[in-house]
Amino acid sequence: xxxxxxxxxxxxxxxxxxxxxxxxxxxxxxxxxxxxxxxxxxxxxxxxxxxxxxxxxxxxxxxxxxxxxxxxxxxxxxxxxxxxxxxxxxxxxxxxxxxxxxxxxxxxxxx
Amino acid sequence: xxxxxxxxxxxxxxxxxxxxxxxxxxxxxxxxxxxxxxxxxxxxxxxxxxxxxxxxxxxxxxxxxxxxxxxxxxxxxxxxxxxxxxxxxxxxxxxxxxxxxxxxxxxxxxxxx
Numbered sequence: 001x002x003x004x005x006x007x008x009x010x011x012x013x014x015x016x017x018x019x020x021x022x023x024x025x026x027x028x029x030x031x032x033x034x035x036x037x038x039x040x041x042x043x044x045x046x047x048x049x050x051x052x053x054x055x056x057x058x059x060x061x062x063x064x065x066x067x068x069x070x071x072x073x074x075x076x077x078x079x080x081x082x083x084x085x086x087x088x089x090x091x092x093x094x095x096x097x098x099x100x101x102x103x104x105x106x107x108x109x110x111x
Numbered sequence: 112x113x114x115x116x117x118x119x120x121x122x123x124x125x126x127x128x129x130x131x132x133x134x135x136x137x138x139x140x141x142x143x144x145x146x147x148x149x150x151x152x153x154x155x156x157x158x159x160x161x162x163x164x165x166x167x168x169x170x171x172x173x174x175x176x177x178x179x180x181x182x183x184x185x186x187x188x189x190x191x192x193x194x195x196x197x198x199x200x201x202x203x204x205x206x207x208x209x210x211x212x213x214x215x216x217x218x219x220x221x222x223x224x
Contacts, residue, residue, distance in 0.1 A: 033213070041148075041199050043215035086154065098167050099144070099213075101154040 003027055006087050006102035013109050019074040021105045023087030026068065030092040033099070034061050034072050037084045046072070046085075077109045113138065115204050115216035123222045129190040132219045136183050136204030143185040144213065145177060148199040157200075160185050161208050189221075197223045 005024045013019050023032070034046040047054050047061040049070065054061050058077075063070040074081055087102040116135045124130050136143050145157040156169040160179035177187040183204075189196055199220050203213040 035215075041201075041218045041220065043201060043203075043218075045212050045214065048212045088154070098156040098159065098169060099146075100156070103153050 002102070003091075003100050004087055004089055004102040006085075006105050008105060009103065010106045011108070013077050013107070015078055015109055015111050017077050017109075019077050019081075019107065019109075021072045021085050021087075021107070023070045023072070023102055024068060025070075025087075025089045027089070027091045027100075029065075029068075029089045031090045032063055032070050033088040033090075034070075035086040035088060037086060037104070039083075043086075074107075077107075079109045079111060082107055082109050115202060115214050117200075117202055117216040117219050119219060120217065121220050121222075123224065124192050125224050126192055126194060128192050129188060130192060130221060131186055131188045132200055132202075132221075134185045134187075134202035134204075134216055136185070136202075137214055140204035140206055140214070141183055142205045142208050143179060143183065144203045144205075145185070145187050146201045146203065147171075148201060148218075149195075149197070154201075157187065166208065192223045194223050197221060 003026050007022045032049050036044045036046050049063045058075045060073040084104040084106050086104045088099045118133045142161045144159040146154050148154045158177050159167040163179045174190045179185045199218045201218045203215045205211045205213045
């Protein structure tokens, strides 16, 4: 079993819909990252969370440390949100911990 | 402020050759991490460098190596290339080792024939 599981793997939505992507992890962590990857490969860091909730524009990320779960929400989705969304965690195993990635959620937003 | 740059962007090599990829972090960033992304394995951590020292290493064979220079620029080298080394190699920089936000470069797409 992977340390980081994402669901769904693929998601198709119509423009304007509210979207939720989930991430569950099995280890204690010091931080969780949400990343966005567009076709062509470029990765953008959306959020880094260690507790609570963060909002940036139409994007909201939440984390529940006790339940080892995080969600990424996109409100009023738009075709330009089409991308792969990747959850990554940094286990709290000390100074040598390294990012472990989920397999990603491929989002397609249509008109 | 310029972002993370990686050179070259695309590379084609044959089995058995070696390759060197370069990463220039954002000015002032001292930590550089390297990642490999393949369709089968997804994103995997390769190494992290800080102050010219390798601080962390992923589960890759010794054919994968790297270094960091005094200006924080980093290179990674893969020797004796195998077909399975075909991947997108991404580097990311952050301010320091306190697990700040990472900023990713555009990647180098390596194809091994």
